[in-house]
Amino acid sequence: MDTRARPIAPRRLDWLNDETARWVDEGILTEEAADTITRQYVPSRAGSLTRVISYLGGAFLGVGLLWLVATNLDELSPLVRFVGIVLVWLGFTASAEALPLPRPLRGAFRGIAAIAFGGVIFQAAQSLQVPAYEPSLVGLWGLGALVYAYASAGLAPLVVGIVTTMIWFDWQVVASSESTFAGVFAVLVGGVVATAMAALHDRRRERFADVWRLAGGVLVLGGLFVAAIPQVGDRDLAWSPALLVALVTAVLLTGVTVGRTKGLSRWEVLTAALIVPIGLALVAWDPHVDDLDTVSGEAWLSAFVSIAVYVVVAGAVAVDGSVRDRTLLVVLATGALVVFTTMQSFAVFASIMSGATLFLLLGMLLLATGFVFDRARRGVAANLGEALP
Numbered sequence: 001m002d003t004r005a006r007p008i009a010p011r012r013l014d015w016l017n018d019e020t021a022r023w024v025d026e027g028i029l030t031e032e033a034a035d036t037i038t039r040q041y042v043p044s045r046a047g048s049l050t051r052v053i054s055y056l057g058g059a060f061l062g063v064g065l066l067w068l069v070a071t072n073l074d075e076l077s078p079l080v081r082f083v084g085i086v087l088v089w090l091g092f093t094a095s096a097e098a099l100p101l102p103r104p105l106r107g108a109f110r111g112i113a114a115i116a117f118g119g120v121i122f123q124a125a126q127s128l129q130v131p132a133y134e135p136s137l138v139g140l141w142g143l144g145a146l147v148y149a150y151a152s153a154g155l156a157p158l159v160v161g162i163v164t165t166m167i168w169f170d171w172q173v174v175a176s177s178e179s180t181f182a183g184v185f186a187v188l189v190g191g192v193v194a195t196a197m198a199a200l201h202d203r204r205r206e207r208f209a210d211v212w213r214l215a216g217g218v219l220v221l222g223g224l225f226v227a228a229i230p231q232v233g234d235r236d237l238a239w240s241p242a243l244l245v246a247l248v249t250a251v252l253l254t255g256v257t258v259g260r261t262k263g264l265s266r267w268e269v270l271t272a273a274l275i276v277p278i279g280l281a282l283v284a285w286d287p288h289v290d291d292l293d294t295v296s297g298e299a300w301l302s303a304f305v306s307i308a309v310y311v312v313v314a315g316a317v318a319v320d321g322s323v324r325d326r327t328l329l330v331v332l333a334t335g336a337l338v339v340f341t342t343m344q345s346f347a348v349f350a351s352i353m354s355g356a357t358l359f360l361l362l363g364m365l366l367l368a369t370g371f372v373f374d375r376a377r378r379g380v381a382a383n384l385g386e387a388l389p
Helices: 010-025 031-038 046-071 078-098 103-127 135-152 155-177 180-201 206-227 241-260 264-284 297-323 327-347 355-384
Strands: 006-008 041-043
Touching (some): 006 010, 010 031, 010 041, 103 155, 155 206, 180 241, 180 264, 206 327, 241 264, 297 327
Parallel strands (some): 006 041
16 A cells, blocks of 8 residues: 555545546546556545544633633633633634644634634623623624634634524524514524525535535524424514514525525525425414313324424435435434424323334334435435435
């Protein structure tokens, strides 16, 4: 084996072998040239493991720094606290961008810098006598992390930015409207925005697209999860400026995406947009489940419709992840479906059938529809020109 060979993920090497074989068959490459190309790479999962360990270490270190500062606030003067967290933020940012670090360690340092930036925001706010429990502070944190992510092309700051931005948005909407209905609306609209962002990144920044797409899946499935809870709470939709701006943004992004993309990316965005009114309809449908010992026929129907909707949406996310070869999307859809079914078994069906019986019925339903989903997956892949095993 050539000691200079570059280690890559086995999945990528399999793809390269298939492509070079096709190029040889089409006369684009000779067999010797194809062999020379493929010998430059060896399969290895060490890089993925190193990346996971580095990112986990960065996450724990970043949270630990914020925790250390928070637990020692009374022992330090405001100036020392502020200067200290600023030096930590600038130190990790400079190290990530200026030092010749290995790629996983560089990503971890960028993540720590993005987390430390939140400490800078909150410490500055405290020095200026701004209340700590203010959603705008989280919004500034998220905005700064997103700016840093796009300036540095770093995935870790992008994850921090997306998470904090969505926390700010939903917090802002719920705080200003005091409505569960508005909160669900905000999460579902956020799913549309994230999915549209993923589609717009598909061609030039595939890694960013994967993060945005995963965020879209989390938001869509999370919004539907809350929407389908019988005791969801306030069902009156109270509008707020933040929600209106987000809705307009989602509509504009959907229009731009539909115009600039095609195939699976376009369908992902349109499906996410369709789920918004479906989720709102589930919130508006009140089956009046006040006593878990007595379940009405309407509650039965509501639960079955909710499960059916969730099975279809989770199945669509799983198919999407399978077609794109993104395991996290498949795991997300499967886990969300199991948790949702467990919740429904306690919320509505507890007095009628056991959770085990409900899981058996759902299992049979999934097995019966599994063949249909698989054929749909293969059909979508064939239409997109992708090769599936």
